[in-house]
Amino acid sequence: MATPSVAPQPSAPVPRRGNPLRRRTDALRFWVRVIFAAALGIAVALTVLLGLHLYADGRAQAARQAAGLHRVDAVAATQPVSAGVDTWIATLTWTDNGRSHREQAPVPPATAPGDHVTVWVNSQEVPQPDPIPAVQSAGSAATYSLAIFSGAVLLLSGGYAYTRHRIDTSAWKSWENEWAKVEPEWTHRH
Known part of the structure; x- marks a missing residue:
């Protein structure tokens, strides 16, 4: 079998424009x-x-x-009680600027009396919700x-x-x- 003198070439691509089959x-x-x-x-x-x-x-x-707000380290004085869906409140005590404070604030449900809890308070030392x-x-x-x-x-x-x-x-x-x-x-x- 003889080999061709010219290698086969692929067919040319069909042009996009001018193609009669392109609608x-x-x-x-x-x-x-x-x-x-x-x-x-x-x-x-x-x-x-x-x-x-x-x-x-x-x-x-x-x-x-x-x-x-500023954070204070408080100590739980009471066992937490449920105050709604996923909200637990306990009485906390802390000392800030030489004054002793006792307020109720949200705490984790597993908090026991004597546990330390970080609480955010305003300038009047009233507990506030944690920042987002x-x-x-x-x-x-x-x-x-x-x-x-x-x-x-x-x-x-x-x-x-x-x-x-x-x-x-x-x-x-x-x-x-x-x-x-x-x-x-x-x-x-x-």
């Missing part, structure tokens, strides 16, 4: 995919920015909350961002599916019209 709907499908991908990318970027903004806002709120922890700010920001992103993906996917359906319907209608013209010639039914 207008093919180009529309391509651009709809590009727009959908770009919109998803924008949604990701905006969601990340929203999450960062919500986290920064949560941290600023915690800083404002902690601005007029960074983990809670991050969790809230992530939850809201994920919910917004999920909604955006749902909306964009619905729009993409609807647009593709309309394009496909148009393509089928065009195909049926062209087939109605060509079929009599191919089947020799005039």
